[in-house]
Each structure stands twice: as structure tokens, then as C-alpha cells.
Amino acid sequence: xxxxxxxxxxxxxxxxxxxxxxxxxxxxxxxxxxxxxxxxxxxxxxxxxxxxxxxxxxxxxxxxxxxxxxxxxxxxxxxxxxxxxxx
Amino acid sequence: xxxxxxxxxxxxxxxxxxxxxxxxxxxxxxxxxxxxxxxxxxxxxxxxxxxxxxxxxxxxxxxxxxxxxxxxxxxxxxxxxxxxxxxxxxxxxxxxxxxxxxxxxxxxxxxxxxxxxxxxxxxxxxxxxxxxxxxxxxxxxxxxxxxxxxxxxxxxxxxxxxxxxxxxxxxxxxxxxxxxxxxxxxxxxxxxxxxxxxxxxxxxxxxxxxxxxxxxxxxxxxxxxxxxxxxxxxxxxxxxxxxxxxxxxxxxxxxxxxxxxxxxxxxxxxxxxxxxxxxxxxxxxxxxxxxxxxxxxxxxxxxxxxxxxxxxxxxxxxxxxxxxxxxxxxxxxxxxxxxxxxxxxxxxxxxxxxxxxxxxxxxxxxxxxxxxxxxxxxxxxxxxxxxxxxxxxxxxxxxxxxxxxxxxxxxxxxxxxxxxxxxxxxxxxxxxxxxxxxxxxxxxxxxxxxxxxxxxxxxxxxxxxxxxxxxxxxxxxxxxxxxxxxxxxxxxxxxxxxxxxxxxxxxxxxxxxxxxxxxxxxxxxxxxxxxxxxxxxxx
Amino acid sequence: xxxxxxxxxxxxxxxxxxxxxxxxxxxxxxxxxxxxxxxxxxxxxxxxxxxxxxxxxxxxxxxxxxxxxxxxxxxxxxxxxxxxxxxxxxxxxxxxxxxxxxxxxxxxxxxxxxxxxxxxxxxxxxxxxxxxxxxxxxxxxxxxxxxxxxxxxxxxxxxxxxxxxxxxxxxxxxxxxxxxxxxxxxxxxxxxxxxxxx
Numbered sequence: 001x002x003x004x005x006x007x008x009x010x011x012x013x014x015x016x017x018x019x020x021x022x023x024x025x026x027x028x029x030x031x032x033x034x035x036x037x038x039x040x041x042x043x044x045x046x047x048x049x050x051x052x053x054x055x056x057x058x059x060x061x062x063x064x065x066x067x068x069x070x071x072x073x074x075x076x077x078x079x080x081x082x083x084x085x086x087x
Numbered sequence: 088x089x090x091x092x093x094x095x096x097x098x099x100x101x102x103x104x105x106x107x108x109x110x111x112x113x114x115x116x117x118x119x120x121x122x123x124x125x126x127x128x129x130x131x132x133x134x135x136x137x138x139x140x141x142x143x144x145x146x147x148x149x150x151x152x153x154x155x156x157x158x159x160x161x162x163x164x165x166x167x168x169x170x171x172x173x174x175x176x177x178x179x180x181x182x183x184x185x186x187x188x189x190x191x192x193x194x195x196x197x198x199x200x201x202x203x204x205x206x207x208x209x210x211x212x213x214x215x216x217x218x219x220x221x222x223x224x225x226x227x228x229x230x231x232x233x234x235x236x237x238x239x240x241x242x243x244x245x246x247x248x249x250x251x252x253x254x255x256x257x258x259x260x261x262x263x264x265x266x267x268x269x270x271x272x273x274x275x276x277x278x279x280x281x282x283x284x285x286x287x288x289x290x291x292x293x294x295x296x297x298x299x300x301x302x303x304x305x306x307x308x309x310x311x312x313x314x315x316x317x318x319x320x321x322x323x324x325x326x327x328x329x330x331x332x333x334x335x336x337x338x339x340x341x342x343x344x345x346x347x348x349x350x351x352x353x354x355x356x357x358x359x360x361x362x363x364x365x366x367x368x369x370x371x372x373x374x375x376x377x378x379x380x381x382x383x384x385x386x387x388x389x390x391x392x393x394x395x396x397x398x399x400x401x402x403x404x405x406x407x408x409x410x411x412x413x414x415x416x417x418x419x420x421x422x423x424x425x426x427x428x429x430x431x432x433x434x435x436x437x438x439x440x441x442x443x444x445x446x447x448x449x450x451x452x453x454x455x456x457x458x459x460x461x462x463x464x465x466x467x468x469x470x471x472x473x474x475x476x477x478x479x480x481x482x483x484x485x486x487x488x489x490x491x492x493x494x495x496x497x498x499x500x501x502x503x504x505x506x507x508x509x510x511x512x513x514x515x516x517x518x519x520x521x522x523x524x525x526x527x528x529x530x531x532x533x534x535x536x537x538x539x540x541x542x543x544x545x546x547x548x549x550x551x552x553x554x555x556x557x558x559x560x561x562x563x564x565x566x567x568x569x570x571x572x573x574x575x576x577x578x579x580x581x582x583x584x585x586x587x588x589x590x591x592x593x594x595x596x597x598x599x600x601x602x603x604x605x606x607x608x609x610x611x612x613x614x615x616x617x618x619x620x621x622x623x624x625x626x
Numbered sequence: 627x628x629x630x631x632x633x634x635x636x637x638x639x640x641x642x643x644x645x646x647x648x649x650x651x652x653x654x655x656x657x658x659x660x661x662x663x664x665x666x667x668x669x670x671x672x673x674x675x676x677x678x679x680x681x682x683x684x685x686x687x688x689x690x691x692x693x694x695x696x697x698x699x700x701x702x703x704x705x706x707x708x709x710x711x712x713x714x715x716x717x718x719x720x721x722x723x724x725x726x727x728x729x730x731x732x733x734x735x736x737x738x739x740x741x742x743x744x745x746x747x748x749x750x751x752x753x754x755x756x757x758x759x760x761x762x763x764x765x766x767x768x769x770x771x772x773x774x775x776x777x778x779x780x781x782x783x784x785x786x787x788x789x790x791x792x793x794x795x796x797x798x799x800x801x802x803x804x805x806x807x808x809x810x811x812x813x814x815x816x817x818x819x820x821x822x823x824x
Contacts, residue, residue, distance in 0.1 A: 003710040011703040025822035037818035052807045065651045069658035080333045086397035270645045300660035316753030
């Protein structure tokens with residue numbers, strides 16, 4: 001039963017965070033709205049990855065492949081922005 | 088390591104035993120899948136080569152010669168697209184890689200044999216779709232830049248889906264290799280005891296899985312732009328045509344390392360065998376392969392210096408471009424150091440490897456001229472660029488492929504090639520290659536633009552020289568293929584280890600049986616313990 | 627798996643399981659890069675046209691979007707519970723969980739269908755402007771992945787019905803589950819990016 005318990009806790013947290021991000025979007029925080037939404041989304045994503053996808057119990061090798069894309073995504077975005085924003 | 092029994096009887100067919108289209112079409116044997124890929128990609132090498140010859144034919148005269156300008160545009164688009172997507176990217180990885188990665192690491196097959204088969208049929212499906220698009224041939228150049236590619240009446244949409252499928256095939260191959268290399272190495276084969284071809288293939292596979300999805304998305308977006316009027320690349324809708332180029336080159340620059348790394352891996356195997364010396368600087372070569380793969384992702388903007396990119400980005404990309412030269416230079420140094428004081432013999436695989444080093448150095452050294460902002464402004468889109476990438480891609484990758492094909496032909500077919508014919512072909516190819524392409528450095532510096540069907544008369548001499556060279560290049564390639572085909576059936580039976588190599592594939596019979604090894608070998612040493620100096624690097 | 631016959635002799639008891647897990651994570655890496663290009667496009671144009679994105683996001687149906695988020699989160703729970711079930715050898719519960727997951731996937735697609743029908747009726751389509759191009763493209767590509775996931779999970783459900791999985795062997799279930807969670811994960815970002823940020 002213990003296994004199921006953690007899943008229900010994560011599920012509840014995800015629903016709660018969804019509620020939070022939805023409500024926060026009605027408050028005008030300017031640029032912070034984007035930051036808040038992305039941070040909350042990243043927390044939710046981490047919960048899904050760590051607990052539902054069992055990343056928590058995986059080898060360092062799997063962690064490597066899981067995090068690797070983030071490096072390249074950042075590279076792609078910053079490289080392109082260095083052009084687009086500075087013309 | 089013990090020598091395998093020689094199964095030199097011509098009756099021994101190994102994995103080739105079972106015949107029939109069905110057994111080939113549904114095979115799960117990595118060796119057969121590798122052979123299927125080799126036949127397919129080499130076919131497109133020849134087809135793409137024909138288009139190349141047509142280009143050279145048209146360029147014999149400054150004005151129109153035999154074809155319209157529109158047809159010429161289609162020729163160079165076909166030449167580039169076929170060579171790049173259907174030959175050079177899949178060539179060594181899916182061909183020689185599929186065949187030899189499991190053998191080199193002492194495994195019976197790749198990690199996911201059914202996915203391997205699926206990748207081949209996706210490749211074929213992609214090719215079929217691409218061929219359908221020939222109803223309205225592409226005239227955009229293989230780079231498909233917007234806005235023209237979004238507007239032209241050519242079958243860009245269909246081609247986009249075809250390339251997407253070919254890309255999926257590439258991704259699945261890379262994924263398979265990564266997992267295979269991590270999980271299926273023979274007992275005792277630590278990472279530092281792996282053959283360097285495996286390190287090269289691992290680095291290549293990393294690039295394939297990271298970069299290819301991006302080009303997949305690029306072609307989907309191009310298709311969407313044409314079908315739904317999506318405006319990401321359309322200035323009239325607030326879009327940016329340069330965004331397409333960022334997408335495109337984010338893949339297409341790293342992919343040139345997909346092209347070159349396997350070739351470098353192949354010659355890194357060949358040179359120690361034919362120098363009877365351990366490879367110099369094993370770790371340097373291994374780590375530099377990874378470094379090249381990673382550094383290759385930092386430099387894509389150097390294809391866009393004159394496209395309207397910001398000065399800041401141009402400067403950043405220019406500086407970063409020089410970084411790739413470092414690990415590449417390390418490799419060249421190590422190959423030459425391996426040769427130094429080796430007991431060199433000049434069988435054909437070695438001849439192609441030496442040609443690789445010589446030609447790749449020229450190709451590589453002409454890169455910085457293009458990476459440097461100031462000189463690139465004059466040289467970009469001239470024949471200097473064309474010469475640069477033909478020296479690296481043909482003088483490099485294709486020579487490496489030919490080296491690998493000659494080296495591993497006995498293992499794959501159970502027969503030996505005719506050395507004399509092979510050497511004649513080599514000589515014709517190498518000399519005519521230089522005649523064809525070195526001239527282009529000169530015409531390029533003198534200002535001849537690329538992709539022009541008609542050109543100012545002052546460049547004609549250079550063009551005629553190149554075209555004559557290309558005719559002889561075709562002859563040399565023809566001789567080489569004739570040798571392959573003839574010896575597949577009539578070549579002398581090959582022993583298990585004709586070159587006295589130390590890597591594991593030579594422990595299996597020629598050709599290997601379907602499950603490769605009778606017993607999975609236990610590895611206790613690196614595969615470069617040739618009698619000679621320099622064993623200090625032993626892993 | 628039949629393909630395992632080709633995998634190495636040696637300490638192979640868990641080799642197929644570890645190999646398959648590595649395989650799915652490498653595959654997800656490629657998926658991340660596939661979506662990555664679209665995320666890059668979103669970033670570039672969001673910075674360039676903030677008002678366009680503000681106006682655009684107001685046009686979207688927030689109720690449907692939030693509902694779909696909840697649906698996918700629940701579907702992740704159900705597939706996770708299913709895997710926990712088969713780890714204990716409970717095939718019946720596995721089948722129920724897989725069925726619920728596929729059903730929830732269907733709910734997601736149905737809501738999406740109604741949402742898009744409504745959007746098209748109001749004249750909003752992929753060619754309208756860059757915000758909507760991005761919206762339809764990203765949500766569309768995501769939707770294709772939902773459909774693919776439903777297909778895979780249905781196949782797993784079918785195999786479970788045939789008694790293929792036990793407490794000692796459930797690799798394909800876990801692999802399919804990881805893929806499904808990834809699909810949920812992408813939506814976790816798409817939801818605020820399009821429906822919430824103003």
C-alpha cells in the first residue's frame with residue numbers, strides 16, 4: 001500500500017499546484033506572472049518525473065539522459081536569442 | 088587473444104546462409120540490416136553522383152550548355168539532398184555501424200533488434216515519399232531556406248515528410264547504438280578497453296538523438312507553413328525567415344560531425360593494424376570524439392554570418408567555431424604519431440586512411456577561413472565553401488567509408504578484394520578528386536559564386552578543369568564498385584583475420600554466423616596491443 | 627521480450643529491464659528536443675510580441691484547458707497505480723488502471739475536440755496569427771502524442787488481458803507508463819504557457 005500512498009500524495013500535490021497556478025494567473029504581477037507560472041510548472045514537472053516516472057530510483061546514467069536535453073534546449077534558445085534580440 | 092578457426096571454405100556462408108527476400112526483409116540480424124543499409128546508401132551515392140556529374144557537365148560553359156537554369160537548380164538540390172540525407176548521414180553509422188558495433192563489443196546483436204529493422208523500413212518509406220516529391224523536383228538547394236521554400240511550387244511539403252521519416256530512422260539507429268554500447272559490452276570490456284570506432288559511434292549517436300529531432304520539427308514547420316499558412320517564417324505575418332535558418336543549422340551543423348566521426352573511427356581502427364603499432368593517445372582520441380560532438384552544437388550560426396544575424400551573435404559564433412578545431416587537431420596529431428616509426432604496409436585500407444588524413448587536413452584547415460567573420464564575408468557562397476565541404480565530406484568521410492569498406496569487406500562477405508584493382512581505383516580517385524575540387528578553392532577565392540548555372544567567362548578554365556576531374560573521379564569510383572561486385576562472388580575466400588587485427592570482429596569467422604560468436608569472449612586488454620612501442624596507454 | 631533472445635548471455639536477469647528503461651529515457655530525450663524547437667519558437671515570439679500573446683491567451687477557453695490538465699494528472703495517477711499493481715502481481719487492477727488511463731486520454735482528446743471546434747467557429751485557426759499558429763502547432767503535436775500513447779497503452783492492456791505480465795515481468799508496462807507521464811509533463815508546461823500567462 002505504501003507505493004500507492006506516495007502516488008496519491010503526488011497526485012494531490014499536482015492538483016493543488018494546478019489550482020494555485022490557475023488562481024495566481026488572475027492576479028496582475030507583471031513579469032512575475034511568467035516567472036511564477038514557469039516555476040510552478042517546473043515543480044509539477046519535477047514531481048511527475050521524480051515520483052511517477054521513478055526518476056528518484058534511477059541510475060546516474062538515466063539521470064544524465066533525463067537532464068541532458070535541458071542543456072541543449074537552453075543552448076538553442078540562448079543562441080537564437082543572441083541573434084533575434086540584438087539585431 | 089586466440090585466433091579463431093579459419094573457415095576459409097567457400098561453402099561457409101555464415102549469416103548469409105539463409106536466402107530469399109522474405110528472410111532479408113524481416114531480418115532481425117544487425118549484420119543483414121547493416122548490409123541492407125549499405126546497399127541502399129551506396130545506391131544513393133551513385134545516384135547523387137550522377138547529379139553531380141550533370142552539374143559539372145552544365146558548368147563546362149559560362150552560358151547555358153545543355154540544361155535550363157531551372158533544371159540546373161533542381162540538379163544541385165537533388166545532388167545535395169541525396170548525398171546528405173540518403174548517403175552520407177546514414178552511410179557509415181547505419182551501414183558499417185550496424186554490422187560492426189555488436190561484433191566490436193562482443194555482443195550478439197544490438198539492444199533493440201526490432202527497432203533496428205523498423206528504422207530500416209522507415210528509411211525506405213522516407214525514400215519512397217521523397218521519390219514521390221520528384222514529380223515537382225526541388226529547386227531550393229538542399230538547405231530549403233524560407234521564404235522561397237514556403238512559396239515555390241515544388242513538392243516541398245511531400246519532401247518534408249519524407250525527410251522527417253528518414254530523420255526518424257536516424258534517431259532510432261542512434262538510440263539503439265547508445266543503449267547497445269552502454270549495456271551489451273562483453274565481460275571485461277570497460278569503456279577504456281573499447282575500440283575507438285565504438286567511441287566514435289557513441290559520440291555520433293549522441294549527436295543523432297539530440298540534433299535530428301530539431302530538423303524533424305523544422306521540416307514539419309515548413310510543411311505547416313505551406314499547408315496552414317502558419318507564419319513563423321513569413322515576415323508578412325510577423326515571422327522571421329532567419330528563424331528557419333537557426334532551426335535548420337542547429338541540426339545541420341552537428342550533423343557534419345555525424346558524417347565525419349564514424350569515418351575518423353574507421354581509420355583509427357585501420358591505422359594501428361597496418362602500422363603494427365598501438366594507437367597513440369587512446370584517451371585523447373576517445374575524449375576528443377565526445378568533445379567534437381558537444382562542441383559541434385555551439386557553432387551553428389557560422390552558416391548565417393551574411394544572412395542578417397546580429398553582430399553580437401556573429402561574433403560569438405565565430406569565436407566558438409575555432410574551438411572545434413582543437414579536438415580535431417588532437418586526432419590528426421595522434422594518427423600521425425601512430426604512423427611514426429610504425430611498420431607500415433600499404434594495403435588499400437591503409438591507402439584510403441592516409442588519403443583521408445591528407446585530404447581532411449586540407450578540408451579542415453580551410454574551415455577557419457570561413458569561420459573568421461571578416462574572410463567569410465568574401466568567401467561565403469563561393470566555390471571556396473564548396474571545395475571546403477567536399478574536402479571534408481568526400482576527402483574525409485567518403486575516403487573513410489572506402490577505407491572501412493575495403494578493411495571490412497572480407498569479414499562481411501567472406502571474400503578478399505582484388506588488391507591491384509583496388510589500388511588502381513584508389514589512385515584514380517585520389518588524383519582526380521584533387522583535380523576536381525582543389526581548383527574550386529581557387530575559383531572560389533577569385534569570386535565564382537556557388538549554385539549559379541551561368542557564370543562570368545573568366546571562371547571557365549577552372550570549371551573545365553573541375554569537370555574533367557569529375558569525369559575521372561566517376562571512372563575511379565566505377566572501377567572500385569566493379570571490384571566490389573566482382574569479388575563478392577569471385578573473390579578469394581577470406582580467412583577470419585586477414586589483416587591480423589586485434590579487435591573482436593576478427594575472432595568471428597568470415598562471414599560471421601548469425602549470432603556472431605560461439606561463446607561471448609571475455610576481454611582482458613585493450614585491442615591495440617601490437618608489438619611495438621607505445622603500449623603505455625593500455626587501458 | 628522476443629528481442630531479448632539476442633541480448634547477451636551473462637548476468638542477464640535484469641539486463642532486459644535496465645536496457646529497456648535506458649532506451650525509453652533516451653527516446654524521451656529525443657522527444658524533448660522535438661518539442662524543444664517549438665518551445666524556442668514560443669520564447670522568441672513571446673519576447674517579440676508580448677501584446678499579441680496577451681490578447682491571444684484571453685481568447686482561449688480556460689475552463690477546458692484547466693479541465694484537461696486535471697484529466698491528464700489523473701491519468702498519470704492511474705497508470706502509476708497500474709504499475710504498482712502489477713509489481714504485486716495484481717493483473718486485474720493493472721487492467722482496470724490501464725483502462726482508466728486510456729479512457730482519460732480519450733476524455734482529453736474529446737475536450738480538445740470541442741475546444742477546437744469552438745475556436746474554429748470563432749475564426750481562430752493556425753493561420754490567424756503567430757500566437758495561434760504556436761497554440762495549434764504545439765497543442766496539436768502534443769495531441770498526436772496523446773493519441774500515440776493511448777494506442778500503446780491499449781496494446782499493453784490487450785497483452786495484459788492475455789496474461790503476458792506478472793510480478794516478475796512488466797517491462798513494457800513500465801516503459802509505456804514512462805512515456806505517458808512525459809506526455810503529461812509536456813502539457814504541464816503548455817497549459818500555463820498558453821492559457822494562463824498574460
